Amino acid sequence: MNTTQNREIVVVSDLAQLALEATHRFVQIAKEVIAEKGKFVVALSGGTTPIAMNKLLSSTFKDQVEWDKVYIFWGDERFVPATDPDSSYLAAHESLLKNVPIPESQIFRFPTELSSPEETVSAYAKTLVDVIGGPVPEFDLILLGMGPDGHTASLFPGFETVKSQNLTEAVYDAPKPPPTRLTVTPVVINNADRVMFLVTGADKSPMVGRVLNASNTVREVPAEYIKPTHGKLIWLVDEKAAAEIKRS
Numbered sequence: 001m002n003t004t005q006n007r008e009i010v011v012v013s014d015l016a017q018l019a020l021e022a023t024h025r026f027v028q029i030a031k032e033v034i035a036e037k038g039k040f041v042v043a044l045s046g047g048t049t050p051i052a053m054n055k056l057l058s059s060t061f062k063d064q065v066e067w068d069k070v071y072i073f074w075g076d077e078r079f080v081p082a083t084d085p086d087s088s089y090l091a092a093h094e095s096l097l098k099n100v101p102i103p104e105s106q107i108f109r110f111p112t113e114l115s116s117p118e119e120t121v122s123a124y125a126k127t128l129v130d131v132i133g134g135p136v137p138e139f140d141l142i143l144l145g146m147g148p149d150g151h152t153a154s155l156f157p158g159f160e161t162v163k164s165q166n167l168t169e170a171v172y173d174a175p176k177p178p179p180t181r182l183t184v185t186p187v188v189i190n191n192a193d194r195v196m197f198l199v200t201g202a203d204k205s206p207m208v209g210r211v212l213n214a215s216n217t218v219r220e221v222p223a224e225y226i227k228p229t230h231g232k233l234i235w236l237v238d239e240k241a242a243a244e245i246k247r248s
């Protein structure tokens with residue numbers, strides 16, 4: 001484990017161990033925050049890596065979270081119906097939400113039934129402020145994945161989205177299908193009390209090395225823009241993805 005002032009890097013053997021570590025942390029953070037504030041406001045990630053954690057949270061560890069005090073959001077979404085196989089909401093519903101007693105009124109997906117991506121992200125930004133607070137909502141935990149190109153949420157290299165001062169943005173022609181997406185920006189992510197990346201696989205090791213090795217000070221890929229202003233940054237990576245992290 002490698003910890004600097006607000007960044008912790010945890011290397012585990014494989015996806016199964018990463019899911020277990022992520023689940024332990026989710027449970028622990030939820031307990032602490034609910035004890036302190038009475039509710040736990042978390043943004044889930046899309047992609048496949050978090051699914052194993054979701055399944056543990058909704059089975060073995062189900063009784064360790066006060067789900068009626070949990071408020072669920074997403075860091076990003078695909079601009080598809082909530083019933084579409086590509087929907088990150090649907091993936092979370094099937095692997096977690098349908099199996100735990102979270103009140104429907106505490107689940108806030110991107111309203112992709114609206115007529116345009118712009119309308120959807122504008123509505124979601126309003127929901128973030130109305131439910132969590134503003135001018136910039138402060139999540140207790142934001143979960144993120146990362147692609148081999150250094151994208152995170154739906155912030156992709158070469159897109160101006162990562163520099164937006166808005167809370168949310170629509171993304172067109174994203175290199176990871178489906179192409180039309182919705183995302184929170186680093187303005188929101190970096191205001192969180194905790195940001196936790198879940199990253200596995202050898203294909204991501206060059207980018208993990210680039211993002212985490214202190215020598216790289218130039219910010220070019222979106223994952224390099226994720227630097228919480230006051231909160232904690234946690235990287236959970238498996239050994240394959242961690243292969244190029246320099247041991248400082």
Ligand code: 6PG
Nearest residue numbers: 046047048049145146147152153
């Ligand atoms: C998505 C996510 C995306 C994902 C990464 C990693 O919509 O797919 O927002 O940022 O987290 O691409 O995906 P995997 O976990 O499947 O590798």
